[in-house]
Amino acid sequence: MTVLKPTDNELLSGILAGDEEAFAALYRRRQGGIYRFALQMSGSTALSEDVTQEVFMILMRDDFNYDASRGPLQAFLIGIARNLIRQRLGREQFYVSMDDEQEGGSVSDRLYADDCPLEELSRGETIESIRKAVLSLPARYREVVVLCELQELSYADAAGILQCAIGTVRSRLHRARGMLIEKLRPQTTIEPAPDRVKQARCFA
Amino acid sequence: MNCERFQDVISELARESMMEAAERTTALEHAAQCRSCAANLEQEQRLSEGLRALAQEMSSLSASADVEARVLQAFRERKTTPVVVPLPVRRSRTRYWAAAIAAALLIVFGLFVLKAQLGRQPDKTAETLPSPKSVDTPVGGSVQQPETPKDRPRNEVVNNSGGSAPRRHRRIENRKPTIPDANQAVAATTNKQQRAEEVVTDFFPIGYVNATSLQEGGQLLRVELPRAAVARFGLPVNMDRPGDRVKADVLVGTDGLAQAIRFVQ
Numbered sequence: 001m002t003v004l005k006p007t008d009n010e011l012l013s014g015i016l017a018g019d020e021e022a023f024a025a026l027y028r029r030r031q032g033g034i035y036r037f038a039l040q041m042s043g044s045t046a047l048s049e050d051v052t053q054e055v056f057m058i059l060m061r062d063d064f065n066y067d068a069s070r071g072p073l074q075a076f077l078i079g080i081a082r083n084l085i086r087q088r089l090g091r092e093q094f095y096v097s098m099d100d101e102q103e104g105g106s107v108s109d110r111l112y113a114d115d116c117p118l119e120e121l122s123r124g125e126t127i128e129s130i131r132k133a134v135l136s137l138p139a140r141y142r143e144v145v146v147l148c149e150l151q152e153l154s155y156a157d158a159a160g161i162l163q164c165a166i167g168t169v170r171s172r173l174h175r176a177r178g179m180l181i182e183k184l185r186p187q188t189t190i191e192p193a194p195d196r197v198k199q200a201r202c203f204a
Numbered sequence: 205m206n207c208e209r210f211q212d213v214i215s216e217l218a219r220e221s222m223m224e225a226a227e228r229t230t231a232l233e234h235a236a237q238c239r240s241c242a243a244n245l246e247q248e249q250r251l252s253e254g255l256r257a258l259a260q261e262m263s264s265l266s267a268s269a270d271v272e273a274r275v276l277q278a279f280r281e282r283k284t285t286p287v288v289v290p291l292p293v294r295r296s297r298t299r300y301w302a303a304a305i306a307a308a309l310l311i312v313f314g315l316f317v318l319k320a321q322l323g324r325q326p327d328k329t330a331e332t333l334p335s336p337k338s339v340d341t342p343v344g345g346s347v348q349q350p351e352t353p354k355d356r357p358r359n360e361v362v363n364n365s366g367g368s369a370p371r372r373h374r375r376i377e378n379r380k381p382t383i384p385d386a387n388q389a390v391a392a393t394t395n396k397q398q399r400a401e402e403v404v405t406d407f408f409p410i411g412y413v414n415a416t417s418l419q420e421g422g423q424l425l426r427v428e429l430p431r432a433a434v435a436r437f438g439l440p441v442n443m444d445r446p447g448d449r450v451k452a453d454v455l456v457g458t459d460g461l462a463q464a465i466r467f468v469q
Binding site for chain 2 (some may be wrong): 020024052057123126130151184
């Protein structure tokens, strides 16, 4: 005899009735996705934990108004997390310079060595370089990559979270992927200099 | 399929998203023939692999146990404090419709009154005050004793919150001073002569006119207003000189609120 796990909505009803077990179950089920979304968006573990905590604090409020007909609870919670992250970071404020954080040459120089891009790097280096490239994207492109590629949400769910059209999600993702490829492309025309000047980025 | 069209679908192709089988076939055929597009597709596919690897590596990450402890503690504290759950407010559309209809009726009524006032204006604007005494006679007939200068100094600036007329620089003259000295008596005589030559309009109600207050009496106050204020009551104004000031009589009820206004020329 198999015991069916309660759905999110059933747990939510229990939470509203004051059931701590229901709250703990929902937290354990959904906190990981929220934490990872925050981490992939911000790159900061401390901020991600704060955001995760704040999302569930909001969840236990009485004025928490989730409408199940408008989408899954996870998407709703990620939407709250997104707003919190934007408040913390500000628009287009959080950037990680890839050149600043690398030693012994830029990631792109090593990533696309010779004619075999990505192949000569170890798996760990590849993942780390892509993580930094994602973090360096402007926020509106970063969030579609995080939602559609890393969280593996559908275009429809991502559009619901971002409150935009599905076509907008699609076009932003296409553009973001192009930007990622450009960021990971080797800069062959630049001679390696002993003292690399930190490049100012233009986000116009 | 050409290269431009191929670029449109390259992301979907690399992500192995759902797409039409025919389009997918033609795109792959194009990549087999075009070296540049094939290289781009390979880059996109490698990017997808890298993103999948990143997602997989992060899939085990979660918030620390401290966060869970803090959140559960907050939930327990919330349970111990009584919670007042507000009743859901039912907002029916009929209330909005009723309000909209009421607003529309109010606007129509206002326009009707305004039109009636404008229709009577040519006859009434030529009205001349018969005597200075009539100027000071309130609508209700029984005049209450005016305030003494001690109660309200002359040229007091009043902020009238009860009316819709402009609020700044309303200089009020006490229309019935107490027994004046000789100079004041001469000045009063001069004022009466001036008023005998004045042409006035009808009274225009200011905001909500309290009929009870008017029956109890009131007081006329002479003020000066910008010319633009005349236009607010629907009277023709020479807007070449909007900054000029015009005289007006404000009828103040016993409750101290402005009830009506008329303009003086």
